[in-house]
Amino acid sequence: MLQQHRSKLFILALIGLAAALFLFYGPILNSAFDYNAAIFSIFARNHLRYGLAYTHGLNVFGYTSIAPLNPVLYLNHPPALSLFISLFWSVFGQTAWAARLFPVFCAMGTVVMIGLLGRRWLGENYGLLAAMMLFCCPLFLVHGTALNHEAPTAFCCLALIMIWDKVREHARIWHYGAMFLLMLIAGNLGWGFFFLIPFLLGYEWLQAKKINGMMVLLGLGAGVVMTQILLQMVMVDHGAITNLIGAFRNRSVTETNDGGVTFTLPYWVYKQLGTFWLQMGPVLTLLAMVYVMAWIRRLLLKRLTKLDLKLAVLLGWGAAFVLVFSQGSFVHPYYKFYLIPFAVLGSVCGWQTLRHVAESRLSRVKTRSVVYFAFLVACLFGIYNVGQQFLFNQQYWAGAVTFEAIGQTIKQNASENTTICMVGVPNFQTLYYMDRHYTVKTRAEVESNASACPMVFTSEPFSELFTLVKQIDVYRIYRKS
Numbered sequence: 001m002l003q004q005h006r007s008k009l010f011i012l013a014l015i016g017l018a019a020a021l022f023l024f025y026g027p028i029l030n031s032a033f034d035y036n037a038a039i040f041s042i043f044a045r046n047h048l049r050y051g052l053a054y055t056h057g058l059n060v061f062g063y064t065s066i067a068p069l070n071p072v073l074y075l076n077h078p079p080a081l082s083l084f085i086s087l088f089w090s091v092f093g094q095t096a097w098a099a100r101l102f103p104v105f106c107a108m109g110t111v112v113m114i115g116l117l118g119r120r121w122l123g124e125n126y127g128l129l130a131a132m133m134l135f136c137c138p139l140f141l142v143h144g145t146a147l148n149h150e151a152p153t154a155f156c157c158l159a160l161i162m163i164w165d166k167v168r169e170h171a172r173i174w175h176y177g178a179m180f181l182l183m184l185i186a187g188n189l190g191w192g193f194f195f196l197i198p199f200l201l202g203y204e205w206l207q208a209k210k211i212n213g214m215m216v217l218l219g220l221g222a223g224v225v226m227t228q229i230l231l232q233m234v235m236v237d238h239g240a241i242t243n244l245i246g247a248f249r250n251r252s253v254t255e256t257n258d259g260g261v262t263f264t265l266p267y268w269v270y271k272q273l274g275t276f277w278l279q280m281g282p283v284l285t286l287l288a289m290v291y292v293m294a295w296i297r298r299l300l301l302k303r304l305t306k307l308d309l310k311l312a313v314l315l316g317w318g319a320a321f322v323l324v325f326s327q328g329s330f331v332h333p334y335y336k337f338y339l340i341p342f343a344v345l346g347s348v349c350g351w352q353t354l355r356h357v358a359e360s361r362l363s364r365v366k367t368r369s370v371v372y373f374a375f376l377v378a379c380l381f382g383i384y385n386v387g388q389q390f391l392f393n394q395q396y397w398a399g400a401v402t403f404e405a406i407g408q409t410i411k412q413n414a415s416e417n418t419t420i421c422m423v424g425v426p427n428f429q430t431l432y433y434m435d436r437h438y439t440v441k442t443r444a445e446v447e448s449n450a451s452a453c454p455m456v457f458t459s460e461p462f463s464e465l466f467t468l469v470k471q472i473d474v475y476r477i478y479r480k481s
Helices: 003-024 035-050 080-092 096-122 124-136 138-143 150-167 173-189 192-208 213-236 240-251 265-280 282-300 306-324 326-331 333-361 364-413 428-434 443-448 463-469 474-480
Strands: 419-423 437-441 455-458
Touching (some): 096 306, 124 282, 150 173, 150 192, 150 333, 192 333, 265 326, 326 333
Parallel strands (some): 419 437
16 A cells, blocks of 8 residues: 555655745744845835836836836846735735745745656655755755745756656657746746756757757747747837846856956856855765766766766756856855756765665675765754754844834835935845835935935944934934834
8 A cells, every 4th residue: 555655655755845944944934035035025016016017027126106107127137036926915915924935835846846856867765865955955945945036947947857858758748838838937037047948958969869849849938938038128128138138247257256356267166166065065065076976987988878968957057057147156156056956966876876886895784884874964964954054044034124124214204205315335125125215325415415315324324424414313223222
């Protein structure tokens, strides 16, 4: 009886692991938004406030209940994330936890997809191990359920890979429809999707040595999705494509700088390699390195398997995103998020490699002892890692409450038609919570024309500046409270 329901029990085990991720993640219990979450929540609020007829389903800036005469677009990312947030808000109410439901569900789905791919490619027991290995990855625990593009895009891409792999063996009509739908959603969620397609096409070419139907479907689907996104942007802003190219350049090799300080390519490589083991975790990094060395050996012996090529697709997908957006990956750790599927499945393959080596050189009893001990160490590290990330999240999100309090204080002391003078670069967390029009000015501009600034906010405690304009020192009000 138990043997007949192994598949169901396997899926239930994966869901249980995903539920553990949900429970351990601190921000879902917190009311405050971080920087990126505030940006996309502004766009989601505008979808509900101004309507899709005004926003055209795009990321549009705007504050207060009065829509700006000319929509100002945010083109750094595709538009679907804010649409999903607004969808969840329309059902559960406009709260922080409701906004985070979508990425949390996607993170749970990612655990399931990793487990299913591991089961399909490596075997049932190793599929469950792959799902567990995700909890040894600090980058996944921190950014896997963050209100950002990476986790939703990665989940859709992994689901696409799962169906793509099934279609290659036994195709059904609904498979093709599901693939196109996933491409449509993934492409509108994040640019990372478009980095996956070339590697899937490359795999198909290596297997068929000619253009086949799957290559046409993948290429045509990606082209249709990109065309839809560009047309949607151009309909609202005729200069959208130029601005989009500029946004890409700011993250690319041609604009490699960190806060205005140019860095060299060798230093960029040094930083990426130096932080990889911290972000992926030492367990995944070491085991994945074992697999990479075994992969290189098989390449030199011309014995690469289909599994090796599939994992090369995952590695190429994540590495290409980091390489092309070198400036972004230099500054933001979550640019490496698309490397997580390879790191996890590659680490399981590294585990297999070490086990086979041990079996060939040690007795069965010693091999089992070594394997069980190593597995116990990995599990303990995973539990410790989850606990550490939970504590880190609590400290991190406690800081986000600062911006919530500041924004709420400004909102309470300023009418809807008040324009706030922001001294310095405005923070989107403050902008979201204050929900008021603002203008950016320097300190000198405020001092020279104080009457033009009915309310001033700065992130620095310039007490004499607030005394000058005779207005509320929001920063000090929060500090005193």
